[in-house]
Structures are given as structure tokens and as C-alpha cells.
Amino acid sequence: MPAAEIALPWRRRLVPYLQAGPLGLVLALFLVFPILTIIVVSFFDYNSSGQILPHVMLDNYHDVLWSKTTWLTYLSTFRFVVIVWVLTLFIGFWVSYFLVFHIRTNTMRIALFLLTTIPFWTSNIIRMISWIPLLGRNGMVNYLLIHLGLIDKPFEFLLFSPFSVVVAFVHLNTFLMIVPISNSMARIDKSLIEAARDANAKGWQILWNVIIPLSKTGIAIGSIFILTVVMGDFATVRLMSGGQSASVGLMMANQIALLQYPAAAANAVVLLLVMLVLVAAILRIVDIRKEL
Amino acid sequence: MTRVYSGKKGRTPSAKALRAKGITRRSLLKGGAAVTGVAIGSGAITGFPTIWAQNIKDVTLRQFGTGTSGLNEISVKVKEELGFTLEQNVLDTDAVMQRAVTQPDSYDIADIEYFSTKKAFPTGVMQPLEVKKIKLFDKIVPIFINGKLTPTSTIAQGTAPHTVEFVEGADSVKFAKAPTEWATLVPTIYNADTLGIRPDLVGRPIKNWKDLVDPAYKGKAATLNIPGIGIMDAAMVIESLGLHKYADKGNMTKEEIDMTMGKMIEFKKAGQFRAFWKSFDESVNLMASGEVVIQSMWSPAVAAVRSKGIPCIYQPLEEGYRSWGSGLGLAKHLKGLQLDAAYEYLNWYLSGWVGGFLNRQGYYSAVLETAQKFMSEDEWGYWMEGKPAKGDIKSPQGAVMEKAGAVRDGGSFFDRMGHVVCWNSVMDEDRYMVQKWNEFVAA
Numbered sequence: 001m002p003a004a005e006i007a008l009p010w011r012r013r014l015v016p017y018l019q020a021g022p023l024g025l026v027l028a029l030f031l032v033f034p035i036l037t038i039i040v041v042s043f044f045d046y047n048s049s050g051q052i053l054p055h056v057m058l059d060n061y062h063d064v065l066w067s068k069t070t071w072l073t074y075l076s077t078f079r080f081v082v083i084v085w086v087l088t089l090f091i092g093f094w095v096s097y098f099l100v101f102h103i104r105t106n107t108m109r110i111a112l113f114l115l116t117t118i119p120f121w122t123s124n125i126i127r128m129i130s131w132i133p134l135l136g137r138n139g140m141v142n143y144l145l146i147h148l149g150l151i152d153k154p155f156e157f158l159l160f161s162p163f164s165v166v167v168a169f170v171h172l173n174t175f176l177m178i179v180p181i182s183n184s185m186a187r188i189d190k191s192l193i194e195a196a197r198d199a200n201a202k203g204w205q206i207l208w209n210v211i212i213p214l215s216k217t218g219i220a221i222g223s224i225f226i227l228t229v230v231m232g233d234f235a236t237v238r239l240m241s242g243g244q245s246a247s248v249g250l251m252m253a254n255q256i257a258l259l260q261y262p263a264a265a266a267n268a269v270v271l272l273l274v275m276l277v278l279v280a281a282i283l284r285i286v287d288i289r290k291e292l
Numbered sequence: 293m294t295r296v297y298s299g300k301k302g303r304t305p306s307a308k309a310l311r312a313k314g315i316t317r318r319s320l321l322k323g324g325a326a327v328t329g330v331a332i333g334s335g336a337i338t339g340f341p342t343i344w345a346q347n348i349k350d351v352t353l354r355q356f357g358t359g360t361s362g363l364n365e366i367s368v369k370v371k372e373e374l375g376f377t378l379e380q381n382v383l384d385t386d387a388v389m390q391r392a393v394t395q396p397d398s399y400d401i402a403d404i405e406y407f408s409t410k411k412a413f414p415t416g417v418m419q420p421l422e423v424k425k426i427k428l429f430d431k432i433v434p435i436f437i438n439g440k441l442t443p444t445s446t447i448a449q450g451t452a453p454h455t456v457e458f459v460e461g462a463d464s465v466k467f468a469k470a471p472t473e474w475a476t477l478v479p480t481i482y483n484a485d486t487l488g489i490r491p492d493l494v495g496r497p498i499k500n501w502k503d504l505v506d507p508a509y510k511g512k513a514a515t516l517n518i519p520g521i522g523i524m525d526a527a528m529v530i531e532s533l534g535l536h537k538y539a540d541k542g543n544m545t546k547e548e549i550d551m552t553m554g555k556m557i558e559f560k561k562a563g564q565f566r567a568f569w570k571s572f573d574e575s576v577n578l579m580a581s582g583e584v585v586i587q588s589m590w591s592p593a594v595a596a597v598r599s600k601g602i603p604c605i606y607q608p609l610e611e612g613y614r615s616w617g618s619g620l621g622l623a624k625h626l627k628g629l630q631l632d633a634a635y636e637y638l639n640w641y642l643s644g645w646v647g648g649f650l651n652r653q654g655y656y657s658a659v660l661e662t663a664q665k666f667m668s669e670d671e672w673g674y675w676m677e678g679k680p681a682k683g684d685i686k687s688p689q690g691a692v693m694e695k696a697g698a699v700r701d702g703g704s705f706f707d708r709m710g711h712v713v714c715w716n717s718v719m720d721e722d723r724y725m726v727q728k729w730n731e732f733v734a735a
Contacts, residue, residue: 049416051393069731076734132581156511159583160567239574242567243517244560246734254519254733257386258726259393259411 035272040267052261060266070267073246074274080237080247081230084169088226089219091170092177096276097211099178100185113182117173127168131240133166135159151212160242168240173229177222183217185211219287224279231275334407338538349375351633356381357403357428359387360573360592360655361481361618365688366646368650376633384571385518393417401634402621404477407520408452409621413476414465418621420474425635428642429475431659433709436479436617437471441710446504450524450715453617477619478638479658481650482587484613484708488579488589488597489604501525501532505559505588514578514587517568519729521716524614526556526589526713532611542717546724553728557735568733572596579604591654594701595693606701612713613702619658651675652688656705677709678703 042060045053064070095116103109122130135158142154157163188211195203196206212219234249250269256262309355355378356362362382370378381399383391389408391398396417404412410417419566423429434440434550439447447454458468458475468474489498494509504525514523517577527541530552538548559565566584569575576596578584589606597604620641640646647657648666652675657663673679678700683692702708719725 056330064434064729065732067727069727069734072734073730132577132583136581136583166452189319238517242514242565242578243570244565244568246730250733254388254730256723258519259390260723260726263723272535 038265038268040260042269044262046260046262060263061270063263063268064270069251070270073248073251076246078233078249080165080169081227083166084173084230085223085226087166087170088174088177089223091174092222093215095174095178095218096182096185096215099182100188113178116178119172120175127172127239129158131164131168135164139223142197143164160240160244162241162245165237165240165245168236169230172236173226176229177219177226179227180221181215181218184215188214216286217288220282220288224283227278228275228281231271232277308489326722335727347629348633349377351376351630352379353377353399353400353630353634353637354379354381354398355390355620356383356391356399357404357618358383358385361403361650363649366647369645370640372635373645374633378637385493391562396623399496399585400623400626400630401637402623403480403618403623405616405618405716406456406477406479407616409454409476409619409719410451410467410718413456413459413467413621414695416465417624418476419624419626420459420462420464420476421478421622421635421638423471423473423475425639426475426478426642427639428659428662429478431661432479432642433656433660433707435656435712436619436658437481445710448615448712448714449538449540450614452715453482453619466484471645477631478642479617479619480563480646481655481657482615482617482709483591483655484615484702485590485710486609487589487607487703488575488587488594488608489580489605490579490585490603491584492587492603499610500587501609501611502529504588505564506528507562507564508566509586511563511566512583512585513564514575514584515565516575516588517570517733519615519726520718520722522568522588522617523552523729524714524717524727526552528611528614530555532609541714543719544721544725546721549721549725549728551720553732556732560732560735587620595654595687599691599693608702608708608711612666612711613708614678614714614716615709615712616716649688652686656709660705670725674698674700676705678707 028176041052043056043058045055045057045059047053099109099112103112119127119169124257132139136142137154137156139159141158142151145151192210193206196210201209232249234253235245237245237247238250248267252264252267252271255261255267297314327467342631352378357380359382362380364380367378367380370376385405385408388402388404390411392402392404392408392412393415393517402412402418410723434442436453436457439445439452447563456467456476457479458470458472459473460468460472464474467476483692487498487501487504493512495704496508503509504515506513515525523544524541527538527544530536531538532542535555536548536551538544539601544552567574567576567578569587572590572593575589575593576589578587579593579597581602593602593605594606620638642657642659644659644662644666647659647663650657651663651667652671654675660676663674668680669674674681674685681694681696681698683696684692685698687693
């Protein structure tokens with residue numbers, strides 16, 4: 001009996017580890033190990049045949065950090081992040097608000113929710129092609145504006161420009177804001193809103209003092225999604241800017257294409273660090289774990 | 293296609309019976325072809341070594357390459373005529389090089405471009421081919437052997453195929469300066485690239501590479517965003533503008549890279565370019581939609597625009613063409629029966645059927661005389677001799693590509709391949725070049 005009593009707490013302590021074990025193993029193998037490999041490789045040299053030469057050096061980081069291109073590229077990527085974040089947050093918030101507070105039946109809510117996922121259903125290349133008839137030089141928008149007599153010659157900035165990149169990002173990713181925000185909103189106790197109203201709060205006061213603070217978790221999660229998607233993107237920027245805008249992802253893709261793995265790895269490590277800092281900043285502002 | 297298919301069908305039931313009588317597969321094939329009235333394959337396939345072991349049908353060769361020559365029709369034909377299975381995997385140019393180097397066990401045959409070979413072969417992932425086992429090697433167009441189309445041609449700049457065609461020995465990864473008994477690739481497909489234009493929208497004759505940066509086409513020009521190829525087109529433009537004469541466009545010095553990309557950044561900032569494309573489809577759409585009226589282009593993309601009924605010309609230019617070529621190489625690990633089958637396949641590839649197939653799409657095959665047997669006189673005249681088509685010119689799949697009377701852009705094989713001035717390249721300074729290219733894109 002005494003032996004069993006001693007063994008039991010030990011076993012019990014082991015249980016959570018066993019439960020977390022499989023996932024931990026998967027993460028270690030497919031997340032931690034590859035990232036460690038990338039970090040290690042980022043310090044290596046390489047030759048023009050794409051062979052990685054294992055002697056440690058800092059040249060790759062020097063090339064990344066001391067190049068004006070890197071800074072310009074990060075700047076342009078940040079610009080996209082901020083614009084897309086503001087737009088998706090604004091649109092996402094109000095779509096969520098509508099779905100949660102104005103739609104009465106659950107069936108309708110789910111149906112409308114699914115509608116917001118439609119932009120995800122097409123491939124990148126098809127999306128890019130389908131913007132040409134709309135935004136192109138001879139596209140619908142220009143055709144309409146010219147025929148209404150509003151402009152004399154077509155707007156060129158509509159396609160293959162930062163404008164079209166933002167349009168595509170917002171079109172694609174607003175969904176990533178809608179899901180977490182409406183999830184947070186749906187959990188707001190309606191009696192809180194009634195109480196605010198009883199206390200004579202105006203509409204915007206309810207919004208500012210009740211709904212927004214209680215949707216904070218959703219906003220934070222949505223923001224992290226947008227941040228990671230836009231920072232890490234390379235397809236959308238390339239296709240919608242007609243290849244004329246750089247992105248951090250594209251920079252790496254060009255290096256990988258010429259088998260310059262260590263250089264691309266150094267770039268990836270820098271990007272990872274930048275992202276971690278930004279996500280940490282968001283998490284400092286909103287304690288997601290507490291709010292969940 | 294239907295003819296070929298019926299041939300196969302008609303042959304199948306009798307195959308086992310005939311093999312039982314000890315008749316070889318090849319004579320069987322000829323018999324089958326004759327019985328079903330299929331002319332294809334009857335006369336031309338002769339003189340290979342035969343390795344028709346019973347277990348040949350169990351052999352599978354895994355090949356990967358670009359979509360240019362990664363054609364399903366070839367796999368079907370290989371199964372019919374050679375009996376074994378050819379699995380093909382289609383990737384883009386960059387991915388082909390990565391796959392060749394980083395996953396050498398994942399393929400048996402690499403369908404790879406010559407400039408990629410310059411990077412891939414020295415890593416030791418492939419084995420040199422024994423030249424004497426390739427029956428038609430001496431019939432291969434001399435561009436691949438000594439760099440000269442005719443004895444008087446000048447050798448083009450860049451990674452010219454003959455510079456990476458041979459290695460010094462059976463185990464060598466060092467490129468030989470002159471032909472040896474050990475080859476890196478069997479050349480299979482190549483072409484001469486130039487600018488594509490919309491004749492209805494450019495408004496004047498286009499004669500030079502510098503027209504790509506003519507301010508008249510501001511916001512209506514495009515080039516490609518594949519650094520190794522894009523910089524070559526940029527160099528053609530710079531030379532055409534008379535700004536610089538490169539010692540070797542395919543192997544620039546750092547200063548030349550700076551100057552070239554600096555100029556391109558100027559053009560970009562002035563708003564010259566509408567887009568930089570990376571995939572075939574993008575270039576087709578840019579052109580077909582009229583977003584772009586002049587751009588670097590590949591020949592099948594021009595055909596694709598034309599097939600939509602939109603005028604598009606693959607414009608020959610005074611300065612000449614930028615060229616590319618691919619070939620088939622053997623993975624290091626191939627041996628035994630699989631290696632024999634691979635050699636059989638390479639020999640078959642040069643024996644004409646594939647050549648005719650590729651030539652009828654506007655590419656060129658390595659051995660011309662065998663391909664000619666698989667093309668009609670009119671097809672040969674149109675594609676290879678620059679003669680006006682007598683009847684409709686059809687693609688191998690049967691779609692009408694050109695109406696009677698059409699003449700190929702750029703003319704004959706010798707007019708086009710004879711005016712190649714540079715090949716797609718890998719530069720010694722490619723590390724620096726990519727940095728500069730990224731700068732260009734970010735500018």
C-alpha cells in the first residue's frame with residue numbers, strides 16, 4: 001500500500017506529459033527542428049552550385065542587414081501591413097457586428113458567414129487573372145468611368161500597383177478578422193448591453209465602452225493573422241503588383257530559385273524575429289489567454 | 293492520337309501469343325503498326341541495341357522537367373514502343389534545378405536546361421553519359437557539340453550548351469573544353485527567344501531590343517521576373533541602346549551588373565513597365581488583355597495569344613535572339629536494367645517521333661533529319677524552312693495553329709538559330725546579381 005501511495009502522485013504527474021507528448025513530438029519534429037536547421041544554415045557559406053559549405057560566418061546577415069534593399073522591402077511590407085490591417089479591421093469589425101447583433105437566426109448567420117469565405121475558394125493565378133477584366137486598362141471600372149464622362153483616359157493605377165495589392169489583400173483576408181472578432185462578440189452577454197442602455201448610455205458609448213473592450217481578444221487574434229499573412233506573403237504581392245513591388249517573401253523566393261539557401265535562411269530568421277517582436281507587442285497590449 | 297490508340301488496341305490481344313513464339317517486341321511492333329495501317333514508327337525505328345528482357349515492362353523511369361517537354365504524349369508513346377513506364381513530373385525552371393541538386397534520389401532522368409546543368413552537374417548528382425551508346429550522337433545539331441551552327445558561325449555568349457555538354461571522364465564533374473566520350477546531357481529541345489508584340493497596338497515596326505524601353509510604350513512594356521533570364525534580356529536592351537558592349541552578357545562583371553540593373557531601375561522608376569511576369573500564363577494574359585503591347589515572351593505563349601484570335605508576333609530583332617536549350621541527363625544512382633532502359637529511351641528520343649512532335653509546336657529537336665520523317669512536307673516547310681504554309685498548320689493535338697499562307701515569325705531554322713547571340717546563363721557573380729535583381733524589384 002505505501003508503495004502504491006508513493007507511486008501514484010509520480011504517475012499522476014507523468015500523465016499530462018504523456019498527453020501532451022504526441023503533439024510535442026510532432027511540433028519538435030516538424031516545427032522546432034526545421035527552424036533550428038534554418039538558423040544553423042543561415043550562418044553557413046555556399047558556392048554557386050548551391051552546395052552549402054559548413055563554415056560559420058556572418059556574411060549572410062551582413063548582406064541582409066546592411067543592404068538598402070532589405071530596409072526598403074521591409075518598409076514597403078510594413079506599409080502594406082498597416083493599410084491592410086486598418087481596412088480589414090474596419091470592415092471585419094462591422095461585418096462581425098452585423099452578423100452578431102443584427103442577424104437573428106443562426107442559419108442565416110452561418111450562411112452569411114460562409115459567404116465571406118468565398119474569396120478563399122479560387123487559386124491565386126485565377127484570382128490574378130480575374131482582376132484584369134475588372135481593374136485593367138480596358139477593364140470594367142475604367143470603361144464605366146470613361147463612359148460616364150468622369151475621366152478621359154483610363155486610370156492606370158487600378159491594376160499592377162500598390163492599390164491593387166491592397167485590394168487583393170483586403171478581399172482575401174478580411175475573413176481572418178471576421179472569424180475571431182465575431183467569435184468574441186458572440187460571447188458578449190447581451191444583458192451587459194441592456195444594462196448600459198438602462199444606464200442611459202448612447203449608442204457610441206455602448207460600442208466604445210462595452211463592445212470594443214470585450215471584442216479585444218478577437219481583434220488581437222485577427223490582427224496577428226493579418227500581420228503574419230501579409231508579412232509572409234509572396235504570391236499576392238507579386239501577382240497583383242505585376243511583380244513590381246518587393247516583399248520579404250519574394251526576396252527569399254528569388255534566392256531559393258538560385259539555390260542560395262543560406263542567404264534565404266538568414267532572411268527567414270530576420271523575418272521570424274521581426275514577426276515575433278510584433279506578435280509579442282500585440283500580446284502585451286491584449287492578454288489573449290486571460291480573455292479566453 | 294486516335295490512330296495511335298487504335299494501333300495499340302489492335303496489337304494487344306495478339307501480343308502474348310506472338311511473344312510466346314519468340315518474336316521480339318520490335319518486330320511485333322512493326323507488325324502491329326502495319327496491320328492497323330499506322331505509318332508512324334514503321335520505318336524510322338531501326339538499329340538500336342535491343343535489351344528486350346522479359347522484365348523490361350516492369351521498369352519505371354521517373355523523369356522530371358519543365359512543362360515545355362514534359363508531355364504526356366511522350367509517356368504514352370514510350371509505353372507503346374519501348375514497353376516500360378515513364379513517369380513525368382512537371383516543375384518550373386527554378387524548381388527543376390532545386391530538385392536536381394537537393395533530391396537526387398527522387399528521379400532517374402533529369403530533363404534539365406543547360407544553364408541549370410552548369411550548377412547541377414558539378415554537385416555530382418548525375419552520371420556522365422557514354423557518348424558511344426547514343427547512336428545518333430554524331431547527328432546532333434553542332435550547336436551542342438562545338439557551339440557553331442555552321443562551321444562559320446560565331447559562338448554565342450552566355451552558358452552556351454557545348455560548354456557544359458562534356459565532362460572529362462566517367463566519374464568527372466569537371467566540364468571539358470572539347471568534346472569527350474562523356475556527355476552531361478542528350479540535347480532534346482531548344483529555341484530562340486525574342487520580344488513578343490501586339491502588331492495592332494505598337495503602331496510602328498519593331499526592329500530592336502531597345503524598343504522595349506521606348507518611352508512611347510511607357511506603362512505598356514513587360515519583362516520577366518526570373519533573374520537569370522531577365523538580366524539577359526536587360527543586357528540585350530542595353531547593348532541595343534548602345535550604352536555598353538559586354539564582353540560576355542552571360543557572365544557580367546560586378547560593374548556591368550551594377551550598370552545594367554541601374555539602368556533598369558531608371559526605366560522602372562520612369563514607369564516604363566506595366567508588369568514583370570514569372571509564369572507562362574501571366575505573360576499570355578498581359579498580352580491578350582492589351583495591358584502590355586511589347587514584352588519578353590516565350591514562343592508557346594505567343595501561340596497561345598494568337599489562338600485566342602488576338603494578333604501577336606514573335607518579332608525577330610536586328611541584334612538577334614536569346615536562346616535556351618534542354619536535355620536529358622541520368623541520375624547518379626541509375627544502374628543495371630534501369631540504366632539500359634534509360635539509354636534505350638534516350639536513343640528513342642532522338643529517333644524522330646518526339647522530334648517531330650516538338651518541332652510541330654515551334655521548338656527545335658536535336659537531330660533534325662529523323663524528325664523530318666515524322667513531319668509532312670508542308671509542316672517541315674513551315675516550321676523549319678520558313679516557307680509559307682500550303683494548308684492549315686496544326687498542333688500535334690490537332691488544333692489549327694496557322695492558316696494556309698502563313699509564314700513563321702523569324703523564318704527558317706537557320707535564320708532563327710543562326711542569329712542567336714546569347715544563351716540563358718548562370719554567372720560567376722550570380723550571388724551579387726540576385727541581390728541587384730531584388731533591388732530592382734524593390735525599387
